[in-house]
Amino acid sequence: MSRPAFSVRKYLRSGLKLPFCPGCGCYTVINCFLRAIYELGHDDLSGFVFCSGIGCAAWIPSPYFDADSVHTPHGRAIPVATGIKLARPELSVVVFGGDGDIAGIGCGHLIHAARRNADITVIMVNNMVYGMTGGQVAPTTPLGARTTTTPMGSFERPLDVARVVAACGANYSARWTTAHREELVQAFERALTGRGFRFVEVVSQCPTNFGRRLGMDAKAMLEWFRKAAVPVEEAAKMGPEVLRDRIVVGVFADRDEPGLLDRLREAYGR
Amino acid sequence: MPKSYLWQGNVACVEGAIAAGCRFFAGYPITPANEISEHMAKRMPEVGGIFIQMEDEMASLAAVIGASWAGLKAMTATSGPGFSLMQELIGYAFFTETPCVIVNVMRVGPSTGQATRAAQGDLMQARWGTHGDYEAVVLAPNSPQEMFDLTARAFDISERLRTPVVVLSDEVVGHMYENVVVPDEVKTSERPRPEKGRMEFFGPEEVPPMPRLGDGFKVPVTGSTHDEKGIRFTRDPEVHRRLIKRLVGKIRSHAKELWDWEVKGHAEGPLDVAFISFGSVSRSVEEAIDVLNSEGLKVAGLRLKTLWPFPEGPVVEIASKSKFIIVPELNMGQLVREVERASAGRAQVVGYSKVGGGELPTPEELADFALGLVRR
Numbered sequence: 001m002s003r004p005a006f007s008v009r010k011y012l013r014s015g016l017k018l019p020f021c022p023g024c025g026c027y028t029v030i031n032c033f034l035r036a037i038y039e040l041g042h043d044d045l046s047g048f049v050f051c052s053g054i055g056c057a058a059w060i061p062s063p064y065f066d067a068d069s070v071h072t073p074h075g076r077a078i079p080v081a082t083g084i085k086l087a088r089p090e091l092s093v094v095v096f097g098g099d100g101d102i103a104g105i106g107c108g109h110l111i112h113a114a115r116r117n118a119d120i121t122v123i124m125v126n127n128m129v130y131g132m133t134g135g136q137v138a139p140t141t142p143l144g145a146r147t148t149t150t151p152m153g154s155f156e157r158p159l160d161v162a163r164v165v166a167a168c169g170a171n172y173s174a175r176w177t178t179a180h181r182e183e184l185v186q187a188f189e190r191a192l193t194g195r196g197f198r199f200v201e202v203v204s205q206c207p208t209n210f211g212r213r214l215g216m217d218a219k220a221m222l223e224w225f226r227k228a229a230v231p232v233e234e235a236a237k238m239g240p241e242v243l244r245d246r247i248v249v250g251v252f253a254d255r256d257e258p259g260l261l262d263r264l265r266e267a268y269g270r
Numbered sequence: 271m272p273k274s275y276l277w278q279g280n281v282a283c284v285e286g287a288i289a290a291g292c293r294f295f296a297g298y299p300i301t302p303a304n305e306i307s308e309h310m311a312k313r314m315p316e317v318g319g320i321f322i323q324m325e326d327e328m329a330s331l332a333a334v335i336g337a338s339w340a341g342l343k344a345m346t347a348t349s350g351p352g353f354s355l356m357q358e359l360i361g362y363a364f365f366t367e368t369p370c371v372i373v374n375v376m377r378v379g380p381s382t383g384q385a386t387r388a389a390q391g392d393l394m395q396a397r398w399g400t401h402g403d404y405e406a407v408v409l410a411p412n413s414p415q416e417m418f419d420l421t422a423r424a425f426d427i428s429e430r431l432r433t434p435v436v437v438l439s440d441e442v443v444g445h446m447y448e449n450v451v452v453p454d455e456v457k458t459s460e461r462p463r464p465e466k467g468r469m470e471f472f473g474p475e476e477v478p479p480m481p482r483l484g485d486g487f488k489v490p491v492t493g494s495t496h497d498e499k500g501i502r503f504t505r506d507p508e509v510h511r512r513l514i515k516r517l518v519g520k521i522r523s524h525a526k527e528l529w530d531w532e533v534k535g536h537a538e539g540p541l542d543v544a545f546i547s548f549g550s551v552s553r554s555v556e557e558a559i560d561v562l563n564s565e566g567l568k569v570a571g572l573r574l575k576t577l578w579p580f581p582e583g584p585v586v587e588i589a590s591k592s593k594f595i596i597v598p599e600l601n602m603g604q605l606v607r608e609v610e611r612a613s614a615g616r617a618q619v620v621g622y623s624k625v626g627g628g629e630l631p632t633p634e635e636l637a638d639f640a641l642g643l644v645r646r
Contacts, residue, residue, distance in 0.1 A: 013488070016501070049483045063490035063501050068483045070339060071492035072332065073358050079329035083336025083344070084483055086320050087294055091484045112325040268315040
């Protein structure tokens with residue numbers, strides 16, 4: 001018997017309408033993520049628990065995925081997910097969040113979950129602003145970019161989140177953009193398998209609250225991502241000034257070190 | 271046969287939790303609650319549980335909430351500064367009906383205050399600390415024995431009502447060594463579980479069944495206003511009203527069975543003076559009562575073992591037969607306000623505040639204060 005073709009609808013809770021603006025990158029993230037789920041052989045989301053915090057990207061799984069989901073306070077999805085995984089190691093625990101949620105208010109949790117190699121998957125949708133609250137400057141906003149709270153342009157440097165996570169010891173860390181759909185599917189497949197902390201940063205367009213202020217619609221933003229993207233291997237040969245306006249994409253860490261659960265079981269003699 | 275142990279209050283707290291079925295602990299170092307974490311780190315592996323030290327207090331309570339949804343009885347412990355940080359997640363636990371226990375071994379505040387000294391300044395924070403409408407359940411031990419008993423009871427209440435419960439201890443009680451009798455059986459409850467196929471986990475019953483994550487119920491848990499199925503629903507104010515009335519109502523309707531107190535001294539009225547106190551201070555009160563009774567006064571002491579919901583019944587009862595009520599506490603006057611409100615003019619309520627250095631009012635100090643009032 002052949003397997004039914006991939007359908008996003010199959011994994012979504014019925015009777016609900018997705019809340020995202022037209023042109024939002026979250027649609028691409030949902031499509032690519034569920035495609036990865038399908039490619040891994042899952043016909044439904046049983047065995048998965050999704051956690052998210054506050055922000056547009058936090059709405060990706062909750063309540064729309066037809067699965068258990070825990071929608072936590074702002075920034076706290078990662079420690080909630082860690083608690084779930086420790087209590088029920090047989091479940092696959094996946095966190096979705098925006099850059100503000102994961103790398104702003106929740107940055108301490110992100111770093112420590114990567115350090116302890118907690119056996120969870122974190123997908124950070126980086127739209128470079130606080131989109132849901134109107135487009136304020138974020139820890140990921142490019143230097144000089146105009147936002148509602150940096151009307152003269154951002155005067156702070158952005159955080160290189162995927163590289164930070166790799167440096168903290170995560171088993172897997174990658175960055176792609178919504179203009180890299182195939183690579184995203186592959187990255188999600190890798191992030192959903194194996195042990196330890198697995199992280200995918202998706203640079204994504206917010207035409208409503210970022211693109212509009214840059215004079216770009218969704219299409220123009222995707223074109224920007226495509227042109228600005230530079231593979232991590234090539235970026236290694238480029239200077240910081242050249243890289244300032246580029247988006248470094250690719251895999252920053254891919255290893256198979258013992259995860260938190262392995263270490264805990266070893267310590268506990270279980 | 272019940273066994274007896276010489277235990278520190280903080281150690282007794284851990285043993286009470288384990289006896290009640292606690293199998294997950296997440297915490298962050300803070301004085302004077304550290305012995306709870308340290309003893310948990312040793313004991314959790316022994317009883318098949320999990321201990322983890324998180325990066326801060328928000329993460330600690332977050333992990334506890336995650337573990338609770340994954341099916342384990344879970345707890346954290348902290349002191350004032352950490353308790354402040356936990357407030358957002360206490361509100362989340364209340365609103366998502368997540369059973370969990372939070373122990374606060376109080377120290378002097380505000381801010382860093384005096385880390386190693388007892389205080390009772392978090393009484394009102396324990397009631398009103400998180401934002402929005404809620405009802406808190408807060409228990410107050412005054413001995414290592416009660417660190418055991420009331421921590422176990424906190425789990426029982428938390429599971430039965432699907433709500434967070436706070437054990438409000440203090441540095442004196444947490445660090446004191448005394449004999450603790452461990453009963454053969456500790457009363458415990460398990461949260462109600464749903465029948466297969468059920469989709470309502472947030473109503474309509476007063477305490478709806480709670481599914482375990484991963485068991486196929488596809489439960490959406492959210493800190494936003496939600497309907498009975500857990501779906502965020504903010505368009506219709508009635509949905510919020512229904513939800514919050516049920517959540518607040520389930521605590522209020524059980525208030526009388528949650529109240530726990532103890533009366534010492536003269537059982538019958540009329541009384542010259544009654545003391546109302548909780549925690550470490552109540553130990554000085556007990557001796558002050560003896561001193562005053564030997565002076566020929568009629569004196570009793572009401573000790574509150576439940577702080578919230580506020581035990582109005584016993585407070586009104588003792589106020590009705592007392593001329594003066596003295597409320598000694600290690601803060602600038604918190605319990606006294608609640609006693610004034612509840613006693614509603616039945617007795618003259620006088621506060622006695624002592625703060626700083628973790629010094630309790632001595633029995634003599636309290637007796638002199640009472641004599642001064644009566645013989646004025």
